[in-house]
Amino acid sequence: MTTNDILHRLAPMIRARTEHLPAGLTPDTRLEQDLRMDSLAIVHVLEDIEESFDVTIDDDQLAGVYTVGDLVDIVRTTAGSEGRAA
16 A cells, blocks of 8 residues: 555545645644644544554554654554555
């Protein structure tokens, strides 16, 4: 699954959790600063990711989530480590 494929699937999940979606969602888009998401909204997106991609995200992965690219990396590594392509 490419970065663009994952971004395409993440966009609606992120859009549902923020009212401040910029014109273009890129891996460099910052969750708190650019999208004005608080920690609860980020946790909800992570829960949405778990459900949508049928993966389990470990707590240690949560600490380094600051950008959309971090979410993409979590999907890529978690789905890959569980042997699923979503």
